[in-house]
Amino acid sequence: MSPTDAPLLEVSGLVKSFGDNVVLNGVSFAVDPGKVTCLIGPSGSGKTTVLRCLNGLETPDAGVLAFSDGGRYDFSQAPSGRAAKAERAALRDRSAMVFQHHNLFPHLTVIQNVIEGPVRARGIAKDAAVAEAERLLERVGLSQKRDAFPHELSGGQQQRVGIVRALALRPDLLLFDEPTSALDPELVGEVLLVLKELAEEGWTMVIVTHELGFARQVADQVVFFDEGVIVERGHPAEMFAAPQNARTRRFLDRLL
Numbered sequence: 001m002s003p004t005d006a007p008l009l010e011v012s013g014l015v016k017s018f019g020d021n022v023v024l025n026g027v028s029f030a031v032d033p034g035k036v037t038c039l040i041g042p043s044g045s046g047k048t049t050v051l052r053c054l055n056g057l058e059t060p061d062a063g064v065l066a067f068s069d070g071g072r073y074d075f076s077q078a079p080s081g082r083a084a085k086a087e088r089a090a091l092r093d094r095s096a097m098v099f100q101h102h103n104l105f106p107h108l109t110v111i112q113n114v115i116e117g118p119v120r121a122r123g124i125a126k127d128a129a130v131a132e133a134e135r136l137l138e139r140v141g142l143s144q145k146r147d148a149f150p151h152e153l154s155g156g157q158q159q160r161v162g163i164v165r166a167l168a169l170r171p172d173l174l175l176f177d178e179p180t181s182a183l184d185p186e187l188v189g190e191v192l193l194v195l196k197e198l199a200e201e202g203w204t205m206v207i208v209t210h211e212l213g214f215a216r217q218v219a220d221q222v223v224f225f226d227e228g229v230i231v232e233r234g235h236p237a238e239m240f241a242a243p244q245n246a247r248t249r250r251f252l253d254r255l256l
């Protein structure tokens with residue numbers, strides 16, 4: 001395998017408990033560069049916790065996250081304390097997460113929301129951050145909302161600004177936690193369209209979603225979780241047409 005074929009990220013043996021509740025029980029999968037991975041499965045199966053571990057928001061109890069550029073975060077060696085904190089901070093710089101709720105700062109305008117991360121967290125000069133933010137806002141059709149406050153936008157527009165804010169960080173990996181589940185049904189389409197365009201542009205994305213129609217159209221890989229383990233994974237065309245596992249079958253039968 002040539003280096004360019006290597007997965008951008010390999011997740012191996014991820015384990016995470018909250019008290020007695022084992023939420024992830026040895027989760028392993030690979031994320032290929034420029035590809036879309038959708039995490040699906042019943043509520044409470046551990047999907048969001050995986051994203052939070054990838055983004056350094058949670059400290060795994062065990063497991064390794066290995067990036068193709070050599071970055072390697074081994075939580076089996078450093079499950080707690082200062083070393084884990086440093087690993088989480090380094091992980092946070094590699095990815096950007098879009099949450100269910102956009103989490104925009106209500107007292108900042110759209111452009112101020114977008115440049116906040118690049119200027120403060122990444123040390124990018126303000127002029128350059130503004131120019132990039134303007135380019136990205138135009139990209140999602142929101143140039144005219146540059147100086148609006150979040151409350152002046154629709155839910156779909158707010159979520160598109162949330163996506164732009166993540167893009168502005170220029171992450172290796174874009175993480176989405178049910179990005180459309182808090183939206184009114186008529187606003188879901190405009191956000192899914194932006195995600196589809198980002199996929200076509202070659203962003204590497206991991207998306208937790210209940211939108212199986214979207215996953216079928218856009219995902220290169222679907223990973224099905226149940227009770228903290230990966231039950232099945234594969235290309236959506238194959239998995240949705242002929243799931244191999246009875247648990248996957250039951251889940252898909254209910255939703256497709």
Ligand code: ADP
Binds near residue numbers: 042047
């Ligand atoms: P999903 O995204 O598949 O719905 P989650 O990863 O959100 O699943 O949650 C998996 C399990 O972990 C649930 O039982 C949830 O209650 C538990 N959990 C998640 N975060 C925490 C936390 N911070 N403290 C305690 N339990 C948590």
